[in-house]
Amino acid sequence: MSSERATIMRHAGTVMVGQLAVMAFSITDTLVAGRFADTALAALAVASATYVTVHISLMGMLQALLPVWAELHGAQRHQDVGRSVRQALYLCAITTAIGMTALLCPGPLLNWTQVPAALQEDVRGYLNIIAFGLPASLLFRMYSTLNQSLGKPKLVTWVQVGALAVKVPLSVVLVLGIPGLLPPLGLAGCAWATLAVMLLMLGLAIWLLRTQSFYKPYRIWAPIEKPHPATLLRFVRLGLPSGLAIGVEVTSFTLMSLFIARLGVVATASHQIVSNMTAVLYMIPLSLAIASSSRVSYWIGAGHIHRARQALRTGLALILILSTCLAGLIGWQREAIVSFYTQSPEVAALAATLLLWLMLYHVADAVQVFTVFTLRCYGITVLPLITYTVLLWGMGLAGGYEVAYGTGFDVLALTWLTPQSPIAFWQMGSLALYATTAVLLPILWRAAYRNTERSQNTPQNT
Numbered sequence: 001m002s003s004e005r006a007t008i009m010r011h012a013g014t015v016m017v018g019q020l021a022v023m024a025f026s027i028t029d030t031l032v033a034g035r036f037a038d039t040a041l042a043a044l045a046v047a048s049a050t051y052v053t054v055h056i057s058l059m060g061m062l063q064a065l066l067p068v069w070a071e072l073h074g075a076q077r078h079q080d081v082g083r084s085v086r087q088a089l090y091l092c093a094i095t096t097a098i099g100m101t102a103l104l105c106p107g108p109l110l111n112w113t114q115v116p117a118a119l120q121e122d123v124r125g126y127l128n129i130i131a132f133g134l135p136a137s138l139l140f141r142m143y144s145t146l147n148q149s150l151g152k153p154k155l156v157t158w159v160q161v162g163a164l165a166v167k168v169p170l171s172v173v174l175v176l177g178i179p180g181l182l183p184p185l186g187l188a189g190c191a192w193a194t195l196a197v198m199l200l201m202l203g204l205a206i207w208l209l210r211t212q213s214f215y216k217p218y219r220i221w222a223p224i225e226k227p228h229p230a231t232l233l234r235f236v237r238l239g240l241p242s243g244l245a246i247g248v249e250v251t252s253f254t255l256m257s258l259f260i261a262r263l264g265v266v267a268t269a270s271h272q273i274v275s276n277m278t279a280v281l282y283m284i285p286l287s288l289a290i291a292s293s294s295r296v297s298y299w300i301g302a303g304h305i306h307r308a309r310q311a312l313r314t315g316l317a318l319i320l321i322l323s324t325c326l327a328g329l330i331g332w333q334r335e336a337i338v339s340f341y342t343q344s345p346e347v348a349a350l351a352a353t354l355l356l357w358l359m360l361y362h363v364a365d366a367v368q369v370f371t372v373f374t375l376r377c378y379g380i381t382v383l384p385l386i387t388y389t390v391l392l393w394g395m396g397l398a399g400g401y402e403v404a405y406g407t408g409f410d411v412l413a414l415t416w417l418t419p420q421s422p423i424a425f426w427q428m429g430s431l432a433l434y435a436t437t438a439v440l441l442p443i444l445w446r447a448a449y450r451n452t453e454r455s456q457n458t459p460q461n462t
Contacts, residue, residue: 004295004307004314011153011291012284012318018144018157019283021164025197028168029190032175040175040187043122047187049254050109050123051130053247054102055137058095060246061239062088062141066290067297067377068238069149074301082218085146087231089224091239092142096135103131122187129191133198140198143205148294152214159204167197241381245372245388252392253278256429259401260422270350271422273341274358278365281326281358285366288319289373296377312374312448316367323366327359350422357426364433371440378447387439396432400425 026048033040065088072081102109106127110120144156173182174189185192209215253275260271292315299308330337334355338348372384403417403424418424 004311005318007151008288008291008295008311008315008318011148011151011294012287014153014157015148015290016283016287018153018160019287020280021157021160023279023283024164025167025194028164028171029194032171033187033190036175036184036186040122043119043126043187044190046110046119047123047126047130050106050127051103053250053254054099055134056250057243057247058099058134058138059141059243061095061243062092062138063145063246064239064242064376064381065091065142065235066145066149067293067300068234069146070294070297070377071301073150074298075303077301078217079219079222081146081150082220082222083225084231085142085218085220086222086224087228088142088235090227090232091235092135092138095243096138099134099138100131103127103134125188126191129188130194133195136198136202140201140205143202143209148290149297151294151298155208155212159201159208162204163197163201166200167193170196238376238379238381241385242376245381245385248385248388248392252388252397252429252432255397256400256422256425259397259404260425263404263420263422266344266346266350267422269342269344269347270354271425273338273347273351274354274426276341277330277337277355278358278362281330281362282365282369284322284326285319285369288315288322289370291315292318292370293373293377296374300377308377309448312444315374316370319366319370320363323363327362330355330362331359354423354426357423357430361426361430361433364430364437368433368437368440371437371444375440375444375447378444380443380447383443384440387436391432391436391439392429394432395435396429397425399432400428403428 029044029048033044065084069081069084072078072084104127106124110123140159144153147153147156171190171193174185174193175187176189177184209220257268257271257275260267292311295311295315296308299305299311334352335348337355338351342348342351375381375384403419404421405419417427
């Protein structure tokens, strides 16, 4: 048990460092764009939200292949890992085509969301540049997923941290310019810097794949085979619902900001503080979920079902302990946290109240992301998508909107809800996350304890 715990925590810690480095990319762009102009910052908010929605949904399809490769690794089918990776290149090509089309032709989306005409030119320019970095970004996600499935995330983290060291000065120079040498590019500079860093990360990944002896048993560079329909169908069955589910999860959170904006500056600023804390906190359970699902799939592939269950229990225990401790820390230090972000008494007071709801929100969020990731180890992906759609969009987002702006909940006499406030969205969002956990966690446990000899009796497609 202690060995499994140490392995999961070591893997998760490495993944988390890399994830935080990638998060710092967007923080850098926000700070630099804000120094350039308010309009650049506003356009960046729209452009980055559009890009993130497209990118994360497509990335989720590739991330969902982690249990496939981890199982093959556990079964010591090294060459099958390489063959499966090469087949995944076809899936990557399809997702790239979809993503680039959406980013190069964002007009319908911008018009539908009623983005002001004054911002649309900058938004289009940003998206048209960064679209050409999408292939490199998705290919690097494949490399990252491969390393995570093999239990070797350090190489990915080194690349991500090194890329951050390039991204920060490059964004500053391109956005703000150098007097007498380089004119300022404004928001486009953020896009060019991101494009350059994406290409750099992919180049380093290819170099590592070519030079590191660790990868030789997998024969990654063998000639690519023709598309294998059964393998690709399995990828789609696993990846498509997972990608859509991630899209639902992300938009159920990001759309809160758009709805809350109607409540005024104080509400919007307070919500932004708490949403920023939520994004940072989310990296911890996400990293543990990735590490745990890798170990569960590894032991399933090795035919050691009891070890897979042990990894599952260990991962869940770590999630519960860490999320509870972090929630307690947030509640204890909420005044200090809000004072770091703002000097406005009104914003600080509302943000401090929202942080109390974040305590509840975070624990449920941590458990549900762990549950969804480990359900993929047992091939269960459609049910989480349906659950997310009904509960996160329906109960959480739509329910929060109804509480904040509607009157329907008066009939139910739910006096603990807070209308005409961003608190309503966090209340209903928390309720939706606990309902999601209540639905999915028993299904995970049932799947784990009914699949006694699945990996020994059922050969896996590659």
